[in-house]
Amino acid sequence: MAGIPKLHYFSGRGRAETTRWMLAINQIEFKNVAIKDANMLAELRNSGKLPFDQMPLLEIDGSNLSQSSAMVRYLARRGNFYGDNNNDALWCDMIAGVVADFAEAAMQAAFQSTRQVVESILTERFNKFGPCFEQRLIDNGSGYCAGKYLTFADVLLVEALNSYLEWIPNLLRNFPQLTELYNRIMDQPGIVNYLKSAERYPNAGSDYVIDVARVLERKLPAHIPNPNRFIKI
Numbered sequence: 001m002a003g004i005p006k007l008h009y010f011s012g013r014g015r016a017e018t019t020r021w022m023l024a025i026n027q028i029e030f031k032n033v034a035i036k037d038a039n040m041l042a043e044l045r046n047s048g049k050l051p052f053d054q055m056p057l058l059e060i061d062g063s064n065l066s067q068s069s070a071m072v073r074y075l076a077r078r079g080n081f082y083g084d085n086n087n088d089a090l091w092c093d094m095i096a097g098v099v100a101d102f103a104e105a106a107m108q109a110a111f112q113s114t115r116q117v118v119e120s121i122l123t124e125r126f127n128k129f130g131p132c133f134e135q136r137l138i139d140n141g142s143g144y145c146a147g148k149y150l151t152f153a154d155v156l157l158v159e160a161l162n163s164y165l166e167w168i169p170n171l172l173r174n175f176p177q178l179t180e181l182y183n184r185i186m187d188q189p190g191i192v193n194y195l196k197s198a199e200r201y202p203n204a205g206s207d208y209v210i211d212v213a214r215v216l217e218r219k220l221p222a223h224i225p226n227p228n229r230f231i232k233i
């Protein structure tokens with residue numbers, strides 16, 4: 001028996017969050033394993049479970065999965081969230097690619113110096129990509145990004161929008177198709193349950209940034225006091 005899937009990562013959303021949403025849409029129960037310091041990371045590195053020496057790590061179905069994009073696609077195939085044919089799959093992959101570009105700014109938000117900086121970066125990214133996402137939904141005509149049904153592309157897009165909305169709540173006011181998609185995905189039972197569960201981390205703040213620096217023994221952004229505190233000398 002493989003047991004309940006385990007997701008090893010820092011104590012936050014970061015690059016593990018898309019996998020959590022894909023576990024959620026599949027209604028697969030899972031546990032976060034929070035890596036809290038350099039010793040825990042060293043132990044994980046020595047376990048032989050990280051083929052590329054990176055987190056996140058997803059232990060599922062007796063395998064150790066690396067690379068969040070591979071985890072997402074594994075879970076998309078497992079739950080039939082990859083469309084009906086090659087063309088749907090191509091659109092899923094194209095949208096997953098652009099959503100990764102779009103989502104990066106929200107993932108980096110906690111590392112920025114002020115709220116104004118974050119809002120200005122996110123607004124610029126949304127102004128670039130938001131109209132393309134809206135147009136894609138109009139062109140596809142099914143209410144979803146790719147093919148006729150819900151796919152992992154929809155889940156990734158809504159996960160990214162959810163992060164943006166935490167900073168800019170009225171972001172979607174002139175985007176009716178995106179709003180409809182957003183509400184539809186947010187109403188999925190697995191997503192509803194995940195978002196109110198103990199496995200959902202809050203929007204990252206400076207605590208998360210400090211956590212990451214402590215685990216990786218890296219420099220903090222200059223605006224955080226004592227930025228070299230975790231560097232070994």
Ligand SMILES: N[C@@H](CCC(=O)N[C@@H](CS)C(=O)NCC(=O)O)C(=O)O
Pocket residue numbers: 014015053054055056066067068069216
């Ligand atoms: N493309 C990878 C990126 C993985 C990645 O950069 N992981 C970072 C933490 S977010 C890491 O493990 N850094 C430590 C290291 O590379 O030594 C993914 O999405 O899984």
